[in-house]
Amino acid sequence: MSTHSHTEERHITGNKTYIIVWAALMVMTVVTVYVSYINFGMLNIVIALVVASVKASIVALYFMHLKFEDSITWVFALFPLSLLALLIGMTITDTFTRTIVP
Amino acid sequence: MANHTIAHNVYVPFLEKKGILSWILSTDHKRIGIMYLISISFFFLVAGVFALLLRYELLTPASDFVQPHTYNVLFTLHGSIMVFFFIVPGLAASFGNFLIPLMIGAPDVAFPKLNLGSYWIYLLGTVIVLIALAKPADTGWTFYTPYSATTDTDVVLITFGVFVLGFSSILTGLNFIVTIHKMRAPGMTWHRLPLFIWASYATAVLQLLATPVVGITLLLLITERTLGVGFFDPAKGGDPVLFQNFFWFYSHPAVYIMIIPAMGVISEIIPVFARKPIFGYKAIAYSSLGIAFISFLVWAHHMFTSGISDLAATIFSFLTFLVAIPTAIKVFNWTATLYKGSIHLHSAMLYALAFVFLFTIGGLTGLFLGALAADIHLHDTYFVVAHMHYVMIGGTVMGFFGALHFWYPKWFGRMFNETVAKIAWFLIFIGFNVTFFPQFFMGIQGMPRRYATYPAEFESLMALSTYGSWILGLGIFIMTINLIAGLINGEKAPQNPYGSLSLEWQVPSPPPLENFEEIPHVTDWTYGYGKKK
Amino acid sequence: MGDASLEHSHGHHMDPAVEYSSSKLGMWLFLGTEILLFGGLFAAYAIFRAKYPEMFFEQHVELNKKMGAVNTCILIFSSLTMAMGVSAIQRGKQKATAILILITILCGLGFGVVKYFEYSAKFHHHIYPDTSIFFSLYFLMTGLHMLHVFIGLAILGVLFVLTLKGKFTAKYNTPVEVGGLYWHLVDLIWIYLFPLLYLIG
Structure with a gap:
């Protein structure tokens, strides 16, 4: 080989x-x-x-x-970051727009 | 790479070697697949027995068979074992392991040792959870705070077990992604890949990137109980709904970890038994990735009544409807494949047709739950139970049974009794519908889930549902016996009993140790049925 | 045992180039998983920081900025030596590689020692993970990070021994590069933890 x-x-x-x-x-x-x-x-x-x-x-x-690195490495390096942004972003959207604060 | 051959001149079936060590230390993807298959089937049957006990308790309105606490424990065990031991590893780990290298023309997965490690981590997780059964949790499989942070049952150990199982899932996903990227045979381009591979790839991405979030969530729950951390405890300034946000960030994609491989299975079975090329190959392939992606955007639709904000609820309700697009694409393409096909009703095909029919009901009732206003009424009722089981049994389990019957000859080199298989399918199909269809009615009438008792007016529907569970149980029992009997005295299976064009059928049944005597050169996709050779 | 050797040979059939790129991609995928594992804590941080800004302002002064800064420098330096170690082995310089990995290990240990003093100072002042949301975050984030430092050190230890044994050459050094990726992740996470916990304006 x-x-x-x-x-x-x-x-x-x-x-x-x-x-x-x-x-x-x-x-x-x-x-x-x-x-x-x-x-x-x-x-x-x-x-x-x-x-x-x-x-x-x-x-x-x-x-x-x-x-x-090749493009696929880039995708898998960046995609988790966008998911993290999504997790933080939507959780914050929920927490700070509630009308009744628990 | 291209001319790389594997030095096996004689055909050695992978099942050849005997002895327990040859199994538990095997890095052969087919054997690891079998070990997963046996494990998940065992836990499926165990959790199924719990379900029968639950249904038996619900035969009468009073809690006369088990106490309410025992009932809570039973549904927690039923849910946890079904979800974390059976359906999440499920098709992906068992059939994924067996089929991915065979279908893409590779001798094994990219990291065979890691693959074995994943299996052992899976077993370790199950052992930890089994130890936790000394003081079984009564939280339901979702471990919602604040109850899970305060109940005196053993939540720490069971969640730690689930955390360990998550690791297994992550490593399996990682292995499959790299395998599909790097190990495809020459000529096996992305658009020639079998659709099961596309489905497995989408699933693997979800396993890889959603599971760590539930991992940290469960760790936080454990620290909540052991170190007094207060992220989910309002008394300490925390927020119990935050747990649900984190939990469903994983557990909604997890629903697709469960269902996407089954969709892949259906996409394999239907063209073979309709003798037609799959309709809309690219649409099905990319809709798998589409579902995986959208599944990250919809998690809070499980939380519409948990006190999340109206804005968030509206956004998530809207996004939820997007899931309907890629799923509908799949269903339409499967039916279009059937159209004017030369359909052969093999037992595997019957399961595939049951999938299309039942999953469609499951999917459409999901729209009711995704709609914000309707969900306020239906949330936590039997409607949810029925919807969920239509997707999970009607979808994933039908796909699982279909896969079992379809690849059984390839996997074990033997045939099962086809007539008995058809009888079992009939009982399962009838039993399933009798069990769960009445639950839609009860749910709309307001019967809440997770109670050991219920008002007398639900008695007839509840009893009907329980009778259905017996038929379903009988069907699964007959199916199991039939498949085991086939192993012992079934006829020898030919290499390619259905005339399939996919690569795994072009090797002997069962396949030899490293799959291919020579790595194949692929020149066409696998769905060219009905064309002149 | 003929069977066992057959099994053993199994998995070694991969083309080295494929094996190399597979291992690297595999590690990158794993790093993605790690980022999302920490992600839950970062999300919790974001929410509670937004909810209780005063708490974060008041309590972060309890943390020792100097120790945090020293540890940042240590980790960045260790990342440098690790990266140089990878380049060294790619050029076939085994001795230089061993020395560079050893320095990296010593940096990691140094990081642990500083952290030990930090934690004991906190306990001395009766500050525990259940003291407040802020300190819960502090202990969990740095604790989980510390766990990764230990795992990284274990990996580096193995790499060091194997390098000394001459297992890696200019032709075959995948484990060094992949192990290095893991060590850099430890640095990456700390780059965020340091300002978020120690340097709140």
Whole structure:
């Protein structure tokens, strides 16, 4: 059985890229911690979640090589997120539009 | 990959090896399928006995056979065992395991060891639940809070068992998705796949992505009882309806985990015995995915009277009607396949026809329940019980029995007695309708479910329903005996007794250890019946 | 035993390229499951946070921001070493891979130690999972995450031993890559837990 075919086409990310990604993650961590000391009201949670999502995305794209995966991997990486959004979204819709608070 | 052959020159049926170890350590998908089949059939019969006991109690208005608490325990056991031990793993794990690699032209599933692991996790889950029976829960299979958080029966252990069963379900789903993506034989394109594979794929996606939510929900219920967490306890600021939201986020898709494989079975049986190509192949295939997707959007229709908001209830009621579209597509295409077909009423075909007929009744009565206003009246009445059993027995169980009769020769290499099978089918069909059709009337008249006693005016309908359950029980008993007798002294089955074109019929019965002597090259879909060769 | 060997050979017939992509897809599917397992807790968080914003504001100050930040850095660093480990084995560098996996394991253990001090500080102040909805969420989310750290550490331990034994090469290293995916998930979840629990404005 031949094994050479898949190792050749496989993408190997260089350490340089990894270190740049890591540095970016660290910078964003510092930013979130710093921002948390300033009061923006409701914006705080938005900023925190946006930064977290950017961090999560680059972890997935580079550390987890999602960038180099086929479309079916993308589908199964993203579809659960949309289901999670659905679960949160509809449960909140129910909880906060009830006329009688139990 | 294309020219990859498997080194078996002699035909070794997969049933060849003997001894218990050759079974419990087998990573052969067919043997794992058989182990699932035996397990789920056993639990089906056990839970069926509970159902007979429930019906027997309901023969008279007073609770003279069992005490109300015992009755509560009985319906909890009936529901939990039927749902979590039989019908959720059900067709997907037993026939899915057996058929998926055979149908797509693969030697096995993608992860054979994981597959065996799934089975053992399933058994572990059942053992945990059986241990929990020392102090059986009386919550119903839905474990609704706040009662499940406060009752002194053993809810923690039974829910933990169900949590473990969920893992088995997840891993099976994962395995099947990867198998269908990666293991198809050369030429087996997506649009040549048998429809059972499409159905299994949709089911597997649901198993994979809905089950974890019930997992965390049951864990939260366990922490509620053990650590004093208060997510579902209003006294601590929690919300009992939140449990229902989480629970049904899984358990509504779970309904489709139960029914979609049966739809796949019907799509296989009907063209073979109508000797016609399946009508609307792509419509049926994609409607399986459509049902799976929509099933995520409708969960709160189980909660219209639970105190959810009017807005949410309206949205969910509207979305619920969307389910009718893909299901109707399937029913219309099956009937269109039958149209002008050369129909052969084999016992498997009889079950398939029963499915189409009964599932349609089940589906149409579902519209009553999905309609917000009607549901307020019908919720938690026998109407729901009847609807649910029309879908689950009339649908899934008919599909299961149909699959049993259809693939029996392939699986075991023997034939059963066809005449007895037809008699059993007749008893089951009549018994089922006599049992459950009267329940629609009782439900509309306001008879609530889950009570050991009832007002005297329901006595005649209740008694009729109980008599029906006896006929149904007798039919299933005869069917079981007939199938077991076939194993012992049935005639040897030919390779392809029905002249099916699907891949699993192109290998010997029973199939050899790694299915195909040489991985087949597929050049056409499997439904080209009635054409000149 | 002839039978057993027949059985044993079974499942090894897959083309390595198919096996590789199957294993990776399988792990991604499993990660989807994990996300939805945590999803229930995230949904509970969203609802109770919206319902009781004051409770979350008042009680989150009990959490130790510094320890949380340190743990974030540890996990991100461990993700880096894991990713580099995967690249190293893809280039066939077994020794470098072993060292990188070992560093990853040490980071994971370090994370556990910090968490241990955090939990004991909470218990010392008589803060338990039933103290309030917020602390229920805190303990359940971080507890479930901790469980995943332990599972990840077990996987990494096996990978470390197998790497030392020379089981992985530039040609065959699927378990390292797939195990790495699991470890990155642990990091991913924490990336959300940290701001949601420790950094509420």
